[in-house]
Amino acid sequence: MYALVDCNNFYVSCERVFAPQLEGRPVVVLSNNDGCLISRSQEAKDLGLKMGEPYHLVRPLLEQHRVQVFSSNYALYGDMSRRVVQVMSSFTPAVEVYSIDEAFLDFSGLDWITKKSDLLTYGQQVRNTVLNYTGIPTCVGIAPTKTLAKLANRLAPRTGPTRTMVLATAADWEPALARVPVDTIWGVGRRYARKLTELGINTGLELARLPEHWLRRHLGGVVGQRLWRELHGQPCLEWNPAEWDDDQLQPNTASRHSVTCTRSFGRPQHQETVLAEAVATFATKAAEKLRRHGQAAHLVTVILGTDRFAPAPGPKTHTAVISLPTSTNDTGMLIKAALQGLRHLRRAGTAYHRAGVLLTGLEPEGQAQLGLFSGSAADQQRSQQLMKAMDGLNARFGRQLVRSAAMGVAKNVDGLLQKPVWAGRAAHCSPRYTTGWDELWQVR
DNA sequence: TCTGGGGTCCTAGGACCC
DNA sequence: TCTGGGGTCCTAGGACCC
Numbered sequence: 001m002y003a004l005v006d007c008n009n010f011y012v013s014c015e016r017v018f019a020p021q022l023e024g025r026p027v028v029v030l031s032n033n034d035g036c037l038i039s040r041s042q043e044a045k046d047l048g049l050k051m052g053e054p055y056h057l058v059r060p061l062l063e064q065h066r067v068q069v070f071s072s073n074y075a076l077y078g079d080m081s082r083r084v085v086q087v088m089s090s091f092t093p094a095v096e097v098y099s100i101d102e103a104f105l106d107f108s109g110l111d112w113i114t115k116k117s118d119l120l121t122y123g124q125q126v127r128n129t130v131l132n133y134t135g136i137p138t139c140v141g142i143a144p145t146k147t148l149a150k151l152a153n154r155l156a157p158r159t160g161p162t163r164t165m166v167l168a169t170a171a172d173w174e175p176a177l178a179r180v181p182v183d184t185i186w187g188v189g190r191r192y193a194r195k196l197t198e199l200g201i202n203t204g205l206e207l208a209r210l211p212e213h214w215l216r217r218h219l220g221g222v223v224g225q226r227l228w229r230e231l232h233g234q235p236c237l238e239w240n241p242a243e244w245d246d247d248q249l250q251p252n253t254a255s256r257h258s259v260t261c262t263r264s265f266g267r268p269q270h271q272e273t274v275l276a277e278a279v280a281t282f283a284t285k286a287a288e289k290l291r292r293h294g295q296a297a298h299l300v301t302v303i304l305g306t307d308r309f310a311p312a313p314g315p316k317t318h319t320a321v322i323s324l325p326t327s328t329n330d331t332g333m334l335i336k337a338a339l340q341g342l343r344h345l346r347r348a349g350t351a352y353h354r355a356g357v358l359l360t361g362l363e364p365e366g367q368a369q370l371g372l373f374s375g376s377a378a379d380q381q382r383s384q385q386l387m388k389a390m391d392g393l394n395a396r397f398g399r400q401l402v403r404s405a406a407m408g409v410a411k412n413v414d415g416l417l418q419k420p421v422w423a424g425r426a427a428h429c430s431p432r433y434t435t436g437w438d439e440l441w442q443v444r
Numbered sequence: 445t446c447t448g449g450g451g452t453c454c455t456a457g458g459a460c461c462c
Numbered sequence: 463t464c465t466g467g468g469g470t471c472c473t474a475g476g477a478c479c480c
Contacts, residue, residue: 031466038462038466056464072466099462099469189460220459221472260468267463309465321455356467425464 001113001168002235003105003123003142004149005088007081008158010101010136011039014080015070017135018433018441026067030055033264033424034071042158071426079434080136087133091126104146116168123164143167146237147230150186151176151204170233177204177231187227192219208232256293261286262303262356265422270351275304276339277408278422282357283338284400284407287331290359291387296327298361300334302341305354319358320345327363330383331390334359335406355422 007013011029016022026043030036037044037053047065049058055069062069081100089095094106105126113119123140130138140163141153148167155176156165167173177185183193185204195218201207207215208231215224229236261282269275279302290297300322308316320341328334338357346352390402400407408420431439 033464033466035464035466052465054465059464102462187460191459223460223472256469257471258469262467264466354466424466 001107001119001142001144002146002149003107003119003126003140004098004146004153005103005105005126005130005138005140006153007084007101007136007138009039009041010081011070011072011077012041012044013136014073014077015068015430016041017080018076018430022068026065027070028062028067029070029072030428032072032426033266034427035264038072069428071429073430073432075432075435076430080134083134084130084136084138087130088126090129091122104149107142116166119166119168120162120164123166124162127163128161138163140164141167143173144233145230145235147186147227148173148233151180151184154180154184173233174205174208177208180204182207185227185231187223187230188219204231256295257360257362259286259289259293259295259297259359259362260356261289262305262354262358263422264305264354264424265352266424268307268351268353269422270349272346273408274420274422275346275352275355276342276406277420278355279338279342279357280335280404280406280408281420282355283335284331284404286357286359287329287334287387288391288394290329290362291365291391294365295362296329296365296367297334297359298324298327298363299359300324300337300341301358301360302338302345303354303356303358304342304345304352305356306350307353318345327361327365327367328383329365330387331404332383335404339406 012027015027015029022041024043025041026047026049027041028037028044028049029039031038034055036055037049037051037058040049040051044067047061047067049061049067061067077100085095085097085103088103088105092105092107092110094109096104096106098104107113107119107122110122113122119142123142127138127140130136139153139156139158141149141151141156142164143149143152143166151173152165152167156163167176180203181193182188182196182201182204183190185207188196188207196202196207201210208228210228212225212228215228216222218224219227226236263278263282265278269278283300302320302322303317304319305317310316322337322341324333324337334357393402394400431441433439433441
């Protein structure tokens with residue numbers, strides 16, 4: 001049995017933990033660059049505000065109803081997420097963090113749980129403990145597969161103390177599937193939903209009753225086949241390929257395959273120096289991520305994006321791939337490659353709305369072969385020590401205290417670091433209550 | 445002029461998720 | 463004027479090799 005624990009409206013919940021007066025009031029959190037709505041309190045949903053709606057379109061409505069608006073504060077949300085996971089880990093050692101606000105708990109090792117009512121009680125305990133220790137409300141859905149656990153979570157009561165739903169047998173989940181539109185099923189997105197409704201398949205149960213081979217044929221090959229099995233209570237999102245050797249139903253991937261850092265600019269940029277500083281900054285952040293995961297990259301892709309919403313035809317993103325002579329996670333080498341890609345890519349006079357750096361061809365660090373172009377073993381060791389020192393200082397004294405010159409000079413105005421000219425908008429950001437020394441929550 | 449088959453690697457694109 | 467970012471997986475098709 002799996003439990004899916006979902007922190008509903010997680011970003012709003014994080015803001016409310018430190019601003020309890022916002023309880024019961026409409027609150028929204030905006031995406032990067034204050035672009036669109038990515039988290040809404042129930043009160044905000046009740047006003048008709050939709051997920052992903054552009055901020056500039058709903059601004060009058062927000063002001064009219066005095067909706068509290070926040071720019072996104074990932075330092076805060078990431079830290080709160082870590083605390084929530086920590087609490088959940090006390091209920092089972094098998095916690096799979098699925099996203100910043102969701103985790104699957106595997107209950108199969110807990111053999112004292114025998115009855116459906118035990119599952120319900122245990123799920124409620126998870127919810128109550130997370131709430132008491134972190135202030136973050138959650139809903140819990142429990143079922144034999146991840147896909148059905150998602151469904152159970154969705155159908156869990158949104159109010160009251162319980163907020164847990166168990167779908168233990170087909171007698172539980174079939175009526176549940178019959179109640180939900182097909183596009184609420186995990187794995188059925190916009191395109192598939194349209195395809196299905198055109199064929200008269202409107203509910204989850206109608207989808208589940210189609211033959212397995214139909215899903216394989218029409219819903220993305222093995223992806224559709226897995227979905228069918230999951231809807232019939234057969235867990236297969238973590239199949240071991242050895243057990244299914246008649247078919248390749250499970251790719252065997254242990255670690256991530258790419259790392260990216262991309263941002264929209266506050267306003268379009270065309271100057272080479274500005275773009276270079278932005279790209280160097282993204283390369284730096286991506287390199288840090290790489291080192292945190294103990295990985296190194298072979299390929300650096302630079303991304304420049306023009307206006308995504310421009311009516312003119314043609315591609316809106318342009319990429320250049322730089323192949324490294326050896327895999328690395330050295331910030332300096334990655335910046336150098338990224339800037340080389342930028343020079344290839346940039347067209348003078350074009351205004352770019354966003355840029356980014358994508359690192360692929362990943363492998364565990366320390367596996368680089370010494371070769372003609374890769375420098376000596378001593379060089380590599382020196383680089384690793386330098387990166388370690390830099391990460392240590394930045395972790396201790398704040399991000400980017402130690403930085404590459406290519407990122408540009410941080411201008412110091414009245415003791416405050418000035419934002420780079422390409423920085424996105426973030427007009428409504430709350431303090432980093434839990435992670436910034438100078439922004440800690442104050443109790444008066 | 446006729447001209448196989450299998451394997452691998454890479455890329456682009458489409459679909460999905462949060 | 464203003465529309466996020468970071469991932470995943472799968473498939474098809476081309477290049478290349480033997």
